[in-house]
Amino acid sequence: MINKVAEYLSREGFYFYEKSFRKFSEDIYIFVVKKANEKSIGLLTQGDFTLSSPYFTERKYLKEIGYYLNLYPLTYENFVILKDKFSIAPSPCNKKVSFGMGDRLGLVTAAHIRAVENYDVFPVLAQQSPRELMKTHRSFKEAILKAILGVLEEGYTGKFGADADHIKDENYLMEAIDAGYTMYTLDLSDMLVKLSDYTESQLKEKAEKLNITSKRIIERFKGKKFVMPTKEAFTVSEEELYKSALTYEKAMDFVEKVYGILKDKVKNFDLEISIDEGDKDTTVEDHIFVAEYLHEKGIDFWSLAPKFPGEFQKAIDYIGDVDKFAVELKKHQFLSREFGGYKLSLHSGSDKFSIYKVFSEITEGEFHIKTSGTSWLQAVNLIFEKDKELFKELYQIALYNLEESKKAYKVLIDKKDFPENINLEDSQIVSKPEIKQLFHISYGVLLEERKKQIFEVLNKYEEEHYEFVRKNIENHFKEIFSK
Ligand SMILES: O=C(O)[C@@H](O)[C@@H](O)[C@H](O)C(=O)CO
Numbered sequence: 432m433i434n435k436v437a438e439y440l441s442r443e444g445f446y447f448y449e450k451s452f453r454k455f456s457e458d459i460y461i462f463v464v465k466k467a468n469e470k471s472i473g474l475l476t477q478g479d480f481t482l483s484s485p486y487f488t489e490r491k492y493l494k495e496i497g498y499y500l501n502l503y504p505l506t507y508e509n510f511v512i513l514k515d516k517f518s519i520a521p522s523p524c525n526k527k528v529s530f531g532m533g534d535r536l537g538l539v540t541a542a543h544i545r546a547v548e549n550y551d552v553f554p555v556l557a558q559q560s561p562r563e564l565m566k567t568h569r570s571f572k573e574a575i576l577k578a579i580l581g582v583l584e585e586g587y588t589g590k591f592g593a594d595a596d597h598i599k600d601e602n603y604l605m606e607a608i609d610a611g612y613t614m615y616t617l618d619l620s621d622m623l624v625k626l627s628d629y630t631e632s633q634l635k636e637k638a639e640k641l642n643i644t645s646k647r648i649i650e651r652f653k654g655k656k657f658v659m660p661t662k663e664a665f666t667v668s669e670e671e672l673y674k675s676a677l678t679y680e681k682a683m684d685f686v687e688k689v690y691g692i693l694k695d696k697v698k699n700f701d702l703e704i705s706i707d708e709g710d711k712d713t714t715v716e717d718h719i720f721v722a723e724y725l726h727e728k729g730i731d732f733w734s735l736a737p738k739f740p741g742e743f744q745k746a747i748d749y750i751g752d753v754d755k756f757a758v759e760l761k762k763h764q765f766l767s768r769e770f771g772g773y774k775l776s777l778h779s780g781s782d783k784f785s786i787y788k789v790f791s792e793i794t795e796g797e798f799h800i801k802t803s804g805t806s807w808l809q810a811v812n813l814i815f816e817k818d819k820e821l822f823k824e825l826y827q828i829a830l831y832n833l834e835e836s837k838k839a840y841k842v843l844i845d846k847k848d849f850p851e852n853i854n855l856e857d858s859q860i861v862s863k864p865e866i867k868q869l870f871h872i873s874y875g876v877l878l879e880e881r882k883k884q885i886f887e888v889l890n891k892y893e894e895e896h897y898e899f900v901r902k903n904i905e906n907h908f909k910e911i912f913s914k
Pocket residue numbers: 533560562563596597777778779780781801802803804
């Protein structure tokens with residue numbers, strides 16, 4: 432049957448994704464095809480199941496196999512019809528290890544799926560932040576649709592998640608809920624009170640005005656000594672607890688509000704609390720305050736992303752003292768068990784090869800990691816390999832707009848570190864940390880200026896693009912799961 436369909440569609444000028452062909456029900460088969468860089472879903476039916484905006488205005492009857500054939504765009508409307516009948520929608524995590532793979536271009540979900548194939552990992556395939564959506568001019572719905580298309584293309588039948596990442600306001604929250612996301616990452620960084628902006632007496636005054644929940648937590652935990660299973664111990668400082676309460680109390684209101692909305696509108700979801708993008712390393716007091724406050728309010732969160740010591744810059748390895756990282760991680764892991772068992776989450780998780788093993792060991796193989804830019808960089812690597820002229824143009828555009836791109840991301844690089852003319856003969860150039868950081872943060876302006884050309888190369892060499900992405904994510908897993 433599959434051959435007959437493939438033959439017919441190839442005569443019509445379509446590329447047929449063989450792996451996508453699967454039986455949905457007794458009388459419905461589904462598959463994915465591509466023509467002129469546009470992917471569509473195909474249905475073979477015997478009954479009267481149809482979707483909107485068919486490619487063939489009349490259903491083609493394929494006499495030899497006795498099925499009607501039609502092709503459809505994967506619009507949101509069509510996705511809703513499909514997901515109500517078949518299980519193709521994202522779901523909350525059901526595994527100890529979960530791994531976020533942002534796909535800024537909406538092209539490589541199939542490669543992400545191939546990468547997780549040999550690992551016991553729950554893939555979070557549609558992971559997108561409003562920052563990325565703005566820079567790529569996409570919506571939460573579009574991001575989820577591209578992920579679903581990849582799932583169908585690869586014939587993947589396992590579970591997967593969709594992460595509305597870095598949620599800081601209600602507008603994006605509602606958009607993500609409407610689109611059907613299953614993981615919500617609340618980024619509290621902009622809501623944290625910067626204590627250095629206040630005088631001692633102002634802080635004292637603020638401390639007196641802390642709410643009853645905060646005061647109760649301070650009373651309960653001040654001076655408390657925790658002994659970890661390793662027999663290492665730490666004592667909770669009252670002064671630090673006050674600081675934590677002053678820093679985080681306001682942000683807790685946001686979490687409470689969002690939780691209420693999510694409980695009301697989404698049945699099952701994973702909630703991540705992210706405090707990693709602030710300037711300050713998360714202390715044990717911060718962790719205790721946030722976790723206890725949320726629990727007192729009845730908020731059941733799934734994971735917490737603290738700010739660990741060291742630098743977690745985009746696109747490059749961890750900068751810092753791995754031993755110090757391990758010491759702090761142990762305390763956070765201990766607290767995550769002590770206070771009810773949620774996961775620790777590692778953000779800016781792309782390319783942090785020197786800490787994966789220790790992260791996986793200390794968290795006892797139960798954690799979440801987020802990556803995104805690392806997959807976009809594979810697109811850049813492919814362009815470097817296939818179209819040097821385009822790469823050179825992208826480099827120049829990125830360099831010219833560096834200051835603007837730096838506004839959204841914390842990176843080390845400075846314009847003076849880069850030559851005007853890049854040496855295209857040097858095959859190692861794309862592995863240089865400063866080049867990786869430059870491209871990592873420049874995707875917005877590059878898509879703005881050269882989207883058509885970028886997509887042409889990536890579509891032309893789709894399989895090679897997938898291979899770059901698969902290998903790169905697999906390299907992450909090799910380190911994460913290394914014994
Ligand atoms: O670029 C973004 O906005 C996001 O993909 C990241 O900040 C994400 O949260 C992440 O940590 C991926 O490494």
